[in-house]
Amino acid sequence: METEGFSNIRFKKETARRFQSFSRMYYKTHTLALAGMLDFFKYNEISPHENLGKRMGLIMDFLQKFRDFTAKRNNATIAIIKDLEKHGVLPTKAMMELLFEGGPTPASKKKGDAMKTELIIPEIQGMDLDTEFALLEERKQRQLLEQELILIKTQISEQLLKRVKIIRPALGPPRLQLEMTLSEWKAFKEHFKIP
Structure with a gap:
């Protein structure tokens, strides 16, 4: 069994301290560190003397836009989940479209090629997430108003319509009579703010 030997390389003291x-x-170990550095330059096909300059700036800009995009997607997801927990409403089609909008979409498909996908980032395409959130908020308000309307209809039916009786006098046409005390009528008017 043959063991690898060691070799001495001379460095300036300051460079040696930095490397250590x-x-x-x-x-x-120092051997693993040097091998890792050499592998990095070899696999990424860059020279240690090369200045990445604009290329690195473009990569960093893309990463920042992607980070912002994913943060907004996460916030939208959290908002939808909190709304579902609070109101117990099943997700609407619009909510699901908003949640999955910007995900991978099919680009072009040629014969024999696998389907290619590209990530669509709303900031790049000029889409306005604030408008989408405003639409979601309006839709939520509409649902709340519809629920309130159903509740009011139920209250009117129970407190007013079920107390109406048809009176058929011996002479004259039938008429309606509300069987409610004056205090109940005043409370009803006050509850529904009837002038």
């Missing part, structure tokens, strides 16, 4: 500090921070 870096090596201790990220690797177990």
